[in-house]
Amino acid sequence: MLPSYESIRLQPHLPTTRSPLTSRPSFFVAGLAVTLASASGFDRRRYLALAEQLRAGSTVPEVYQQWLAATPLPPSRLLPPLLAMRARAA
Numbered sequence: 001m002l003p004s005y006e007s008i009r010l011q012p013h014l015p016t017t018r019s020p021l022t023s024r025p026s027f028f029v030a031g032l033a034v035t036l037a038s039a040s041g042f043d044r045r046r047y048l049a050l051a052e053q054l055r056a057g058s059t060v061p062e063v064y065q066q067w068l069a070a071t072p073l074p075p076s077r078l079l080p081p082l083l084a085m086r087a088r089a090a
Contacts, residue, residue, distance in 0.1 A: 030058035031067030035075045041086060 030051040037047035037059075051058045058064065068074065 024055070026054045027058070027067065028071070030054035031064065031071060032073075032078070034059055034064050034067070035078060036082075038075075039079055039083065041083070 033047045033051035033054065036042045037044045037051065048059050055063075058067070
């Protein structure tokens with residue numbers, strides 16, 4: 001069973017001040033789309049197009065580097081469980 005929203009406590013490594021990710025949710029989601037575009041089994045063109053719609057320029061490597069530096073959810077933590085869920089659903 002998943003924990004309730006109220007029981008989840010912020011971890012020390014999560015940003016507690018406003019960062020580009022918290023002040024602009026579209027930047028965070030655009031970074032997720034770029035991450036998924038790089039993963040096997042996801043439609044690269046479609047996810048990159050989504051990222052650009054959410055935030056123009058988000059597919060530029062330097063901008064993605066900014067996202068990687070600021071995200072509390074790095075690809076190494078996001079992709080393995082997501083890919084496992086996808087494999088089970090297939």
